[in-house]
Amino acid sequence: MNPALDYIPWTGWPVEVEWGLMKSGQVLAIAIYLLLTLAFILLFDRKVWAAVQLRKGPNVVGPFGLLQSFADFFKFVFKEIVIPAGANKTVFILAPLITFVLAFIGWAVVPFANNVVIADLNVGILYLFAISSLGVYGIIMGGWASNSKYPFLGGLRSAAQMVSYEVSIGFVIITVLLLVGSLNLSTIVENQRDGWWMWHGFRLGNFVEFPNNLLVGITMLAMMVVFFVSALAETNRPPFDLPEAESELVAGYQVEYSSTPYLLFMIGEYLNIVLMCAMTAILFLGGWHLPWGAVDDPVLGFVVLGAKMWFVFFLFAMVKAIVPRYRYDQLMRLGWKIFLPTSLVAVAVIGYYVTFMAPAAQTALAGG
Amino acid sequence: MLAAIAFYVLSIVAIASAFAVIAARNPVHSVLFLILTFFNAAGLFVLLGAEFLAMLLVVVYVGAVAVLFLFVVMMLDVDFTELRQGFLSYLPAGFVVALALMGELALVASAAMSADGAPIPLAPAAPSEVTNAEAIGNVLYTDYLLVFQLAGLVLLVAMIGAIVLTLRHRPGVRKQNIAAQVGRRRADAVELKDIRPGQGLG
Numbered sequence: 374m375n376p377a378l379d380y381i382p383w384t385g386w387p388v389e390v391e392w393g394l395m396k397s398g399q400v401l402a403i404a405i406y407l408l409l410t411l412a413f414i415l416l417f418d419r420k421v422w423a424a425v426q427l428r429k430g431p432n433v434v435g436p437f438g439l440l441q442s443f444a445d446f447f448k449f450v451f452k453e454i455v456i457p458a459g460a461n462k463t464v465f466i467l468a469p470l471i472t473f474v475l476a477f478i479g480w481a482v483v484p485f486a487n488n489v490v491i492a493d494l495n496v497g498i499l500y501l502f503a504i505s506s507l508g509v510y511g512i513i514m515g516g517w518a519s520n521s522k523y524p525f526l527g528g529l530r531s532a533a534q535m536v537s538y539e540v541s542i543g544f545v546i547i548t549v550l551l552l553v554g555s556l557n558l559s560t561i562v563e564n565q566r567d568g569w570w571m572w573h574g575f576r577l578g579n580f581v582e583f584p585n586n587l588l589v590g591i592t593m594l595a596m597m598v599v600f601f602v603s604a605l606a607e608t609n610r611p612p613f614d615l616p617e618a619e620s621e622l623v624a625g626y627q628v629e630y631s632s633t634p635y636l637l638f639m640i641g642e643y644l645n646i647v648l649m650c651a652m653t654a655i656l657f658l659g660g661w662h663l664p665w666g667a668v669d670d671p672v673l674g675f676v677v678l679g680a681k682m683w684f685v686f687f688l689f690a691m692v693k694a695i696v697p698r699y700r701y702d703q704l705m706r707l708g709w710k711i712f713l714p715t716s717l718v719a720v721a722v723i724g725y726y727v728t729f730m731a732p733a734a735q736t737a738l739a740g741g
Numbered sequence: 742m743l744a745a746i747a748f749y750v751l752s753i754v755a756i757a758s759a760f761a762v763i764a765a766r767n768p769v770h771s772v773l774f775l776i777l778t779f780f781n782a783a784g785l786f787v788l789l790g791a792e793f794l795a796m797l798l799v800v801v802y803v804g805a806v807a808v809l810f811l812f813v814v815m816m817l818d819v820d821f822t823e824l825r826q827g828f829l830s831y832l833p834a835g836f837v838v839a840l841a842l843m844g845e846l847a848l849v850a851s852a853a854m855s856a857d858g859a860p861i862p863l864a865p866a867a868p869s870e871v872t873n874a875e876a877i878g879n880v881l882y883t884d885y886l887l888v889f890q891l892a893g894l895v896l897l898v899a900m901i902g903a904i905v906l907t908l909r910h911r912p913g914v915r916k917q918n919i920a921a922q923v924g925r926r927r928a929d930a931v932e933l934k935d936i937r938p939g940q941g942l943g
Contacts (some may be wrong), residue, residue, distance in 0.1 A: 532812050702917070
């Protein structure tokens with residue numbers, strides 16, 4: 374779809390200029406919203422972690438430590454950037470920038486509410502998948518360019534880990550696509566508008582379909598779990614934070630980074646986590662719709678999707694707090710020997726359901 | 742106009758980075774430039790309206806294949822200045838290959854024109870209400886189902902072949918048995934001994 378074609382210009386300027394300015398404004402607004410979300414979600418992460426360990430967490434800067442992230446930001450920015458003498462300078466600086474930029478451009482297709490989206494791509498979910506699969510480059514380049522043992526090992530681990538878990542994420546996404554029949558993220562959310570029983574995470578559908586709906590419901594629940602765990606691995610979150618396992622690799626690929634480049638890595642990493650939270654909410658938890666009905670109001674939808682993102686992030690934080698770190702071979706075994714076959718079978722089951730058992734397929738089979 | 746600017750930027754960067762792939766001294770830089778080339782090619786696909794192909798190019802080539810390239814090249818420990826000795830002696834062979842490719846391209850381009858100079862009608866574009874993914878799926882899974890399955894089979898055979906070639910069973914290697922580890926119970930591992938003072942275990 375060419376956005377310039379279905380758009381009515383309202384200033385006297387050339388349509389390209391006006392459209393470009395409008396989109397730039399939207400991008401800026403979303404970027405500021407994301408950075409603010411990030412500042413508080415970082416604090417939330419630390420608070421949850423602290424609460425599990427019966428600590429108070431950051432509570433000095435601002436009321437309840439609310440301004441902690443901003444203080445951290447200024448501290449990072451005012452430190453000196455140290456580039457190791459043996460490092461490959463261009464790649465060393467490029468790596469955090471790539472992580473940072475890739476973490477942002479994924480959000481271009483995320484629908485925040487009804488019709489609140491920067492680019493409503495027809496291949497939106499595929500675009501998100503592509504962008505998240507590129508995230509490995511920042512890490513692997515940073516690890517290599519540091520010209521040091523620990524970062525290099527961290528980069529290698531990360532590359533193998535992210536490539537492995539991408540495969541099962543891809544298959545989980547395919548199950549959702551089969552149910553919806555579209556790659557467009559807004560369509561995927563609209564498909565779940567009726568209520569929680571249509572959310573793909575626990576998709577029981579209409580009870581006239583009994584017992585076929587139970588098959589789909591159980592399969593999709595399993596797929597949501599697979600997606601969540603794969604998202605942990607894909608974003609290098611604990612318990613799969615082997616690229617930066619401090620007991621083995623000091624800090625993995627980030628060892629040689631300091632100051633602003635480190636900050637960029639950190640922002641990129643957390644933004645990817647928040648993106649995965651948003652993807653979970655959109656694919657499995659009904660996007661901006663409430664459990665008991667559809668939401669068409671953009672403001673309410675924005676709040677509902679935000680609440681769901683924070684809820685999924687709470688799960689991410691709890692996993693970090695209570696699950697011990699995996700060993701590398703266990704990680705690989707889980708990805709290739711458990712998740713990959715499970716998600717493959719799920720694709721077959723959902724495909725069978727959509728072709729032969731869904732109401733639309735039943736009428737088509739009976740009619741033709 | 743925007744489309745023209747985008748086209749020229751993308752294609753110039755694509756060609757420049759493709760040249761840099763063979764010109765770069767460091768092989769890791771070569772792979773990084775290769776990735777940039779893929780990326781710009783994906784951008785050109787988007788300009789053509791083939792957004793599904795563009796995304797596939799990014800997912801498959803940039804997201805998976807190039808990562809493995811980078812993985813392997815990074816671990817190579819070769820003296821590349823030594824490797825570049827006698828680089829020019831390969832120039833004639835490279836020139837022949839380039840000439841052959843050029844000839845083939847010219848042949849295809851001229852074959853696309855019929856004898857009277859009018860272009861051969863291309864396959865009709867998919868109707869605009871059908872999305873890319875649907876159009877490709879319709880063709881791939883109906884008209885070319887057999888070819889598609891055969892291609893999959895070739896890949897499967899290649900994968901199994903790679904596993905068979907690299908898998909070797911060495912005797913005397915202790916392997917981890919996950920089932921045995923998980924199936925271990927307290928009774929198998931812990932034994933309570935009542936040791937009397939001064940007597941030891943003996």
